[in-house]
Amino acid sequence: MDGGGVDAGGADGGGAALDCPGIFDCASLCADGDDPCVNACIARGSADANARATDVVTCALAYGCTDETCLGASCASELAACAGTTPADGGVPMVDGGTPLPACTPLTGVPELTGPIAGLSASYGAGDPIHVSVPVDADTARVIVGVYEVGTTLYVAGTAMDVASSSSADLMLYAGVAGGATGTFYLSVELCSTSVCTTPFVRNTFQRADRTDPTLSGESYVATRENVGGAAMTTACTTTIPIQSFTIL
Numbered sequence: 001m002d003g004g005g006v007d008a009g010g011a012d013g014g015g016a017a018l019d020c021p022g023i024f025d026c027a028s029l030c031a032d033g034d035d036p037c038v039n040a041c042i043a044r045g046s047a048d049a050n051a052r053a054t055d056v057v058t059c060a061l062a063y064g065c066t067d068e069t070c071l072g073a074s075c076a077s078e079l080a081a082c083a084g085t086t087p088a089d090g091g092v093p094m095v096d097g098g099t100p101l102p103a104c105t106p107l108t109g110v111p112e113l114t115g116p117i118a119g120l121s122a123s124y125g126a127g128d129p130i131h132v133s134v135p136v137d138a139d140t141a142r143v144i145v146g147v148y149e150v151g152t153t154l155y156v157a158g159t160a161m162d163v164a165s166s167s168s169a170d171l172m173l174y175a176g177v178a179g180g181a182t183g184t185f186y187l188s189v190e191l192c193s194t195s196v197c198t199t200p201f202v203r204n205t206f207q208r209a210d211r212t213d214p215t216l217s218g219e220s221y222v223a224t225r226e227n228v229g230g231a232a233m234t235t236a237c238t239t240t241i242p243i244q245s246f247t248i249l
Contacts, residue, residue, distance in 0.1 A: 018045045020052040020082035051153040051212070052082045058155045062144050062190065063197055073199045073229055101209075104223050104237035111140035111191035111204050113221070113241055118168075120187070123247040127178030130157075134169040134189060142197050143169040144190040147176065149183055150245060151214035156181050162195045175248045186216065186245050200229035208243060219243045 018026060023045040030037035042050060059065075059075035071079060106112065118133040134143050146158035156176040163169045175185075186208070194201040206221040221243055224236045 016044075018049055019084070020045070020049040020056075023049055023053045024056075024082075052078075054153050054155065056082050058146065058158075062146070062158060062160065074197060076228065077224075077226060077234070100238070101222065102237050104239050107225070109139055109193065110202050110225050111193050112137045112223075113189060113191070113206055113239070116241055117187060117189070117244060120244050120246055123249055124175035125178075125249055126176050126180050126182060128175045129172050130175055131170070131172050132187065134171065136163060136167065136169060136191060138165040139193055139202070140165075140169075140191045141195045141201075142192040143171065144192070144197075145171055145173060146188045146190070147173065147185050148188055148208075148211060149181065149185050150216050151184075151212060153211050154181060156185070156248075182248050184216070184245050184247055186243050189221075197228075200227070202226070202230075203228055206239070206241065209238075216243060216245050 018041065023041050026041035026044065027038045030041065042053075045053065055078045056071075056075060059078045060071060063070060063074040065071045065074060114135040114137050116135075118135070119131050121130075124130060130147070132145065134145065136143060140163060142160060142162050144158065144160040147156045148154065149156065157173050159171050159173040161169055161171055176182075188208075189206040191204045191206075192201045193203075197203070203226045205224045205226075207224070208216075208219065209222045219242070221239045221241050222236055223239050224234070226234045
């Protein structure tokens with residue numbers, strides 16, 4: 001970003017909602033450390049654009065990306081969704097018009113959850129530690145866990161660790177920050193087939209089918225399997241692993 005001040009409203013005075021690439025283009029013109037300018041760019045984005053931009057930022061943080069090469073290797077799906085294009089591996093089948101996704105079947109070489117997340121409490125105070133055990137199979141080398149709010153795309157915390165084959169990953173993360181967001185939340189899980197998610201790797205993400213849907217009771221994870229930096233393979237399927245909600249007070 002250059003050091004000069006920029007009117008984030010742009011030539012149109014801020015009247016036109018920005019798409020996802022537009023948010024990043026706008027923010028790139030803000031001076032370093034000018035958070036009000038960046039926030040103004042975010043405020044100009046549509047709800048969908050902000051959700052897609054959040055996905056890109058969350059992925060970049062999860063993989064420690066600081067350049068386009070890393071983003072292209074680790075966050076191709078998020079970047080493609082932001083741009084409104086289809087990634088080279090064929091894209092992720094989405095639930096549309098009530099069309100059901102197929103049930104997941106075990107695949108050799110694909111990291112999988114082998115059961116529900118253990119250790120979650122019904123509620124936490126803001127900033128409290130969350131200790132969980134994530135059961136994974138022999139194809140899993142790294143586990144990434146994130147805390148998301150139910151009914152929005154808000155991401156408040158996350159952590160990651162490498163694991164030994166056929167083990168449970170025992171992780172600790174925080175319930176947001178003290179004095180931060182409160183409400184109802186759940187955990188997403190991202191599994192990589194290589195340590196530190198080194199490319200090429202197979203990624204399997206366990207998320208909600210629609211993160212903006214306020215309904216959660218009885219819901220199970222949708223798994224999205226991707227081949228990052230390798231032969232094309234992107235599929236989404238339903239699991240029987242329940243999503244457990246908890247409150248941050």
